[in-house]
Amino acid sequence: MAIIERETEVTATGIDIATPTTTYGVLKRPVAATGWRAWVFTVDHKKLGLMYGATAMFFFIVGGVEALLIRLQLAAPNGKVLNADLYNQMFTMHATTMVFLFVMPMAAGFANYFIPLQIGARDVAFPRINALGFWLLLFGGIFINLSWFLGGAADGGWFMYAPNSGPVFSPTHGIDFWAFGLQIAGVASLTGSINLIVTVLNMRAPGMTLMKMPIFTWMMTVVQFLLLFAVPVITVALFLLSFQRNFGARFFDVAAGADPLLWQHLFWIFGHPEVYILVLPSFGIVSEVLPVFSRKPLFGYPFVVFSGAAIGFVGWGVWAHHMFASGLGPVSVAVFSLTTMAIAVPTGVKIINWTLTMWGGKLVFSTAMKFSIGLIVLFTVGGLSGVTHSVAPSDTQQTDTYYIVAHFHYVLFGGAVLGIFSGFYYWWPKMFGKMLSERLGNWNFWLMVIGMNLTFGPMHILGLQGQPRRMYQWTEARAGEGLFNFAFWNLVASIGSFVLAVGILLFLINVVITARNPTKSPLDPWNSRSLEWMTSNPPKEHNFDVIPTVHHLDEFFHRKYEEDPATHTMRQIATAEEVLAEQERNADKHIHMPSPSYWPIVLAGAVPIITFGMIFSHLIAVVGGVILLFASFGWALEPSTAPESDFENQAAHGTALDKVGH
Amino acid sequence: MFSTGFKYFLGVTVLSIAALIMSLFVLDQVAIAGVAISMLIVVTALLAGIAVVTRDGQTTTSTPDASNELASQSMWPLVTSIGVVLLALGLVTSSIVFFTGVIVLLAALAEWMIQSWSERAxxxxxxxxxxxxxxxxxxxxxxxxALGLGVVIYSFSRIMLTVNKTTGATLFIVFGALVLIAGILFAVKPELKRSLVVAICVFGAVGIFTAGVISATSGVREELVAAKAESHELPECGAERSEHFDKEATGTLSLRSSVSATIELLDGKLTAQVVGFNKPQNTVTVRRSTPTSLIFRNLDAKEYRLVAELGTRTLVEPEGATEKNLVCTQLTAQGSEQLLLLDIAKSPKAGTSYSLTVPGVEGQSIELVVP
Amino acid sequence: MTSVWIMLVKKSRAILGFAAISIVAASCGTNAPQDTWQPKGPNSKIIDDLQRPVFAVAGIIGLIVAVAVIYTLIKYRDRGQPIPEQTHGKPALEITLTIIPALILAVVAVFTFGAIFKLAKTDDTEMIINVTGQQWWWEYDYPTQNEFGITQPIISSGQLVMPVGTKVLLRETSRDVIHSYWIPALNGKRDAVPGRVQTLRLEADAPGIYAGQCTEFCGLSHANMRMEAVALSKADFAKWVANQQAAYVAPAKDSLAQQGEEVFLNQCVRCHQVNGLMRADGTPAIAAPDENVWSGSAPNLTHLMSRNTFAGASFDLLSKQCRDEVWNAPSDVVGTKYLAGVTEECLNQKDLRSWLRNAPAMLPMYANATQLKATGGKYRGMPYLALTEDDISKLVAYLLTLK
Amino acid sequence: MTDAAVHGHESSTGISNIKLGMWTFLGSECLLFGGLISTYMLYRGRVTGGPRPAQIFDIPFTSVSSFVLLMSSLTMVLAVSAAHKSEDKKTNLWLTVTALLGATFVGGQVYEFTAFYNEGLGFSTSLFGSSFYTLTGFHGVHVTVGIIMLMALVGIFKRSEVPGKKAEVVEMIGLYWHFVDIVWIIIFTLVYLIPV
Structure with missing residues (x-):
């Protein structure tokens, strides 16, 4: 457990130190501070979760602006908003930003914030590694986007197929920035996944068996395992690419006998699990929200768990369905066609279970619930269009057309993004102690759903009419006749994208209005079911005054309600406030959380310096390497809690704990 | 007393003088080096004088909270000065010395600064x-x-490069065994004198490092020198056996997906199986400027190689002379396959043609058409 | 709460209506040239016969889910009922609902397998065409095939000409990056991967021109990398073959075209081959694109005017009116119209001239040698040649003679 | 990495956080080496210029250096066992010996690379060259990182500032070290012993 009993640990190591009355300089270990330092040097999983969220939201806006530019360019034939080069950079970076810098960090944010709370832990297993992960992600994201100002961004598409990504075909540094930046973000994902896996496996509250774990934690655990095994594969691919671009390796050089399909295999072995990495967190969120607003447990909890795990497994055997047109040979195509159909089954199980969760319930249509219902319907559309191209021959007509664009936006926007928004509305009071406006939320929901259908719906038709993807312009010569031709649907899609943008703007407005509104939220505004609600809003630094012992799935609900043996309906036996008061009465003594640390941000800061040096001057890389080595040894030599001597004037200010809580 | 600053500047001065003397003997660019180092000597000597007079600018009053004890003894001034001199020497000699100087200087300055800071913390x-x-x-x-690791790795790789292959492998295992034995010895005899242990370790370290330095100066073993001078281009294709080229000629290459045609030799007959054509062909179309792979499958009893005759090429030396432009596989044993990778930029000149032949098999050829 | 479910009902209507419109519009609405639902050959028919029922099944399942969700939302909305029993699921129901979709998919899989292997069949091929992709055009070469009268290799670009009712096998590869060959009316797509030779079967039922587009992202002008497949009746195809193999006819002495030939020899022949073209000294003019262009190839311009497009198939060589006449011709006369080639009055002077004037301004390319360190200064695409208007006129006159 | 060592007293699985974390990390490493090995296996025969594998490999030498690396696994086991018995001196001794043997192996690899380079196999000579250096280089970097960790551990122990139980930390680094050795056995078999 990550609770530090500070007792006599420090003196026990033999260094007998009296606290000096005055010290100079900054060489003290940071202790729980206020202001910006409280954030920059923090190792608190909740603060890091929020920072992940804020970073992701920032990149969501960046990626969104890129998307709007793309739609502006394509609104009419022979678009002139962007030139071919800029357009190629735009769609590459739109995908990269949305996948790696928005959805993944956002999911990491939710996971960081809520997994320890949901399993009744006080922190994650490795708090400093957690901080390192966040800073790496942030620096990696900034690093990739630096390329816009240093000669142009990557222009090979997010799939970066070789040999088009080679030095001959993309002579700017864009792809170097892209490859190194993703490498950095990859390390962040890897450290995050190790951390959360250990947290979930090792730090559950007493009594919480794996099958009593909240479903969101379950889905996130599956995601972490997917990350754990998928990230190294893309790491290898990116290394091969970087070595080719920067050191003259020949991995994708056809003249040397190389096979460009190697990249595609490596990329998609990572890339397909990545799809589930993006969408499973939202499945988890929805599986939390639906039971709460149906007042009923998740239907078939074990089925949902195992279907999630099954998706995690089968997800490894379907990668080549991205390559049906690459020329794999009929046998491979047939096999991957079959596995792709197979993975539709566990996905279907989830849809059925969500519907059956609502069946027989007492449905409350809050904004969070609406987003979840939206996900069920829209993700189904995406899933079914997915089935149509698991049929390989039909996929050879559809792949690389707008039909595919439509498909994965229904999956990722209709799936991942709606789930994330559902999570925002559901957990906002938990994270900030204030409720997002439900009225604005309603507008937000409908504008997003309508905008999304207007934007991506017509793309189905465009694709089937034969408009390929990744074209910086389309011409009237191939647009077809009649009203419902390319021109019409492209215009509809572009209008839809702005409706969608307004919907998302409303969310941001909602956030600002809520922040300014002094009204506090009730302790348990949704009548929720799982452990994270058994703390104050927002939670104290140490999460729980006493670690609860778990007896049920949906422990919190069962502490509030009891079954009436006659009618089998539930009646309330305690309010949330009473449950919490009970906790506070039995609070643990001597809880010490790990102290903040300088090292994560220093270590993370060294990495982009190294990669920057790899691109421009190896001398800079050496400097970065020295900082990295310095920081990692500093890290290794640092005890988890600061020595007593570093806590300033404790008598006056009380313990760090007291300052931060409440 | 002599102040720290004085010690430092004095050190730099003395070492600079040494460097100047050395450079006079060793270097050709005496002018630049001499001037540079002489300037350094003058400046540091002056500074040393100032330092000793002003006692490093220390006034008598000390800050109230900080420690006002005299600075403890320190080796960092000396190391810093070594760094400066290395740096200056490196400027005129080699970049390795220069960078060593930079690193030593930075490390020493960091140590010095932090030490003196911490003493007053x-x-x-x-x-x-x-x-x-x-x-x-x-x-x-x-x-x-890094230093320890670097010494072992550097010394070892240097020694191995110098001695011959067999001795190298033996040395390697002997060293491994020695390390192990020393470990066991220290483990079972914990009562061993500390000085003895240190002696063994120091002896080992110095020994290996010295051996490394000696090896580095005496150069790599002859075979490697010869190998370096050798051309690693694939040699010419003739009917004659080429030892280097055909050494370890092996079977298939794993490029099946990209094969354009398979050339078969059976009973003295050469035929081409072209992807898409149902019947054997006697012409193979090769696209211009496109890496194209052909597989040569030898089903005949003897060893053969497939040779592509691609017109003539002009030689650089003697100027204007031409020779046949040939590309070939290695010798291919019966039942095995070899890959031939072609990349032809131009169509054959009018009146000539490109062809595939097998030296030793007469009258059989397949035309290579390059549209 | 009522307002919510009314809105949900409305939304469901929108979705249903939307799905209906989508299907109708996509399948028979607009006659787009690249429509994937209008097969014009046996290969694409195999795909079409497979995808129509799959889409229907998918649509029905989608409807069932939508209806089930909406019904649930209406029926179980919060009307003040007590908190329901905390049931955790019914395994039997779960397993049934897992097996049903699995069975449906199993049926789909059986038909899919059949189609995959039918489409992969190559052993009954009747004709072979080599297809080579490069940035940003396609080269076609026809190996010697006596049964079609092809006695010497034919090389062409922009338009794939093929006989109807013949099983044509394309052997695809690429000279630089991955491209993808796609004529939706005739078959699905197949990538042209450098270093690999991959096959794609095409067969057209009726004469006509079928549009396609490169579908693997291949750099700057990916959007402009188009292709057209021209299916001709067997008799017309024989005429086309004969014309392609016809000897070079030098332009008449002292004509504008002959001056154009000189310009061509000075400028264009560095990259572009015209078979049979002689230099003034009587030696054949051999193009050396490998010295100037990174991919080592530029379109062969022999019989240029027998094609309807130039610069790959990025631009039309026919004026809009003439082009529409050929494209919209009924299938029994399309061959005759196509074989007429490009005449002076039908030539798309405007585009051809501006192409000669400044090609990179018309098509995004890496045509500035100073920026191409990585390619050793070789172009990728056609550079700006600084031709005078006079030279351009001469060249156009000359190109018109390349029938 | 040592945070949890302080409070490894209770965990749901009974394995301490750092050890479980290392196991998880090694799981991920399997995929990393899996990807690199696949790349090598795909490209090992593809030589369009420069030496072919069989022409330059020196199997006797590589066998010897593999043996040295395997020996280091043994000394690592001894270090772990000494740490469990709280014999600080012996722990330090065996950690040092392990590091030394590891450094010897890396020295051998540097020699091997230099020799191969002299014999004409550069990083960009052929696909075989690129994939060989990448695969074995990645392994070498892993060994080097391992050595640095071992030496740091010795340094930290000497200053007796290690937070938490020593045995846990030694065991965790031992896991890493054994993993790196096992990977080498696979690489040695696939790269050197199986003929192309």
């Missing part, structure tokens, strides 16, 4: 020591680790 000596450790250990550990 507070009144509490223990606290100061702890503070120093916290900051400096992260620098010292990796530097020491």
């Amino acid at each position: 507070s009144k509490d000596k223990n606290y100061n020591a702890a503070a120093r450790k916290r900051v400096l250990n992260p620098i010292e550990f990796p530097v020491l680790a």
